[in-house]
Amino acid sequence: MMIPSDHFTKFYNEVFKFLEAKGEKDLRDYWLEISRHQEGHCLELFKTKGLKGMYDYWEHIRIEENCDMTLTLNDDYLKLDMHKCPSLSKVLDNDATPCKRYCDHCEGWIAPLIAKAGYYCVYDLIDREIPKCKMYIYKDKELAQKKRKEIADRS
């Protein structure tokens, strides 16, 4: 039986649980591998077109992955406002146990890729059991640090 593309996240969840049992480094090394794999799809786009290139990439993802998400492109940053994440939704709607660290994979692969493109990623996870989060991508390091502090203070 083939794993349908629709059920990749359920397979992903099993892989995370396996790696989490091995240790933190094992989990992080895997996310870096996914990040390196994604470089082929989007690093050049992100480097050459900057925030607009990132907007175009996630707009494509928004449609193809059935995301209920609002993308806002400003001069200083790109905001991804995920109202209902299809990835976590599928993992929660699952007869197998969700990995408690599931949400961390997103920042785990995106942040290194964004850094290679010369940008700064700030992730607002909100709640691991609610498929809702926000991500901000800044060109300016200080603005990113300010947002990161704002989120940390709120938490």
Add this chain to the structure above:
Amino acid sequence: MRYKSTGELHMDFHGATNTTIDYIANKYGKEALVDIFHKVGKDVYKSIHEGLKNDDPSELIEHLNYYLTREKADYTLTENEDGFVLDVRKCPAVAHIKSLGLEVSPYFSLQYVEISNALCESTPWQCSTEIFEDGRYRQTFSRRK
């Protein structure tokens, strides 16, 4: 059927599955991958597994038809006296991985075999899988004698 996805398809997930399969097999060994596939078979597809335990393959048949049709696979599923035969002439996952310019992992077809074996484990059903070239495979699901 327990999971019935609708909407757009993100076929690039097959590329991520391929990368992940290669990564796990190369770093942790084939047995680790087999263990993960068995958890997918028994835990994720618990409902199908329970059905087979109760000698009812209907959800498995519905699942195979639904997702292979949704991904436009070239396949036939033929029921017979002993069970049914799934003949996949072009696996959509393999076709998509190739279209991305990626090399298909030598362990990729292990998912067909091991998820099906896990589904059938401790049930009145068994599965034998034949793997051919270029994403062709045949699975025979039958009641144990």
